[in-house]
Amino acid sequence: MMSLQSIPIQAYLIVSSALFCIGIWGLLNSRNAVRVLMSIELMLNAVNINLMAFSSYIDNNLIQGQVFTIFVITVAAAEAAVGLAILLSLYRNRVTVDMESFNLLKW
């Protein structure tokens, strides 16, 4: 067995893949709209872990991945604010947060 110099990049990638798939499962299966937003945050975090791992292992001099991560965090914050505002007005209209009852756009 060869001795490790550092943690292999595959470990980070596997953690982020698993986190992304858990996020997709939660997105598809939640009935509560707040949980759907939380699942989206999980998926964004998985992407961020990926970007950071590549930035540290492949591009560790220019670290453009870290700059991208900062932009992703910014957009995620904006998305959470607008998403929760939409959720509040939906709740006022429908008096529920059940995803199955939001079917205005269903054909």
Place this chain on the structure above:
Amino acid sequence: MNIAITTQLICFTILSLVILVGALGIVLLENIVYSAFLLGGVFMSVAGLYLLLNASFVAAAQVLVYVGAVNVLIIFAIMLVNKKEDLKPINDIKSRRIISTSICLTLLSLLIRVDLTNVWSLSSPQNSIGEESTFRIGEHLFSDYLLPFEVASVLLLMAMIGAIVLARRDVMSKDISTGLPVDQELIEKSSEPLLTNKN
């Protein structure tokens, strides 16, 4: 950052276990309040992973933005909309669960296969700038990423105004252009205050 490889491995194992178990708890727990607090734990552990990757600035930004802003916002939203309700049963829930779980597992196996079989051309770790990364991010933000930086500020302003407009409660009673009274049913199921205890 020079930490012995065993310490790094132990930290990485603990952090990734917390992340994965916490994420499973977020999507599986019945009580949404537990999910929200677990989400905070997952965000903190992700910040720990960033510290392991020599990125102290992004770790601090993660803690500030995600734990300090997004998670608090989610907890506020849960407090505003947390009503005990009996969900209508869906008739084909079992087939839905099976299909979505198989899709997720297939995607997971594909991703893990790509992770493990691809040959990554890693650069040598001697080039690592380590703690210099904060300076480097600042240089990037004010030179080659200046336009995205400014666009991000406009985006945040737009999101703030949009959130205020969407979440505010008072609605105009007259149509601005015609002067006719507005059909309130279209806008809002009114006369039920939001903050009453209706458990």
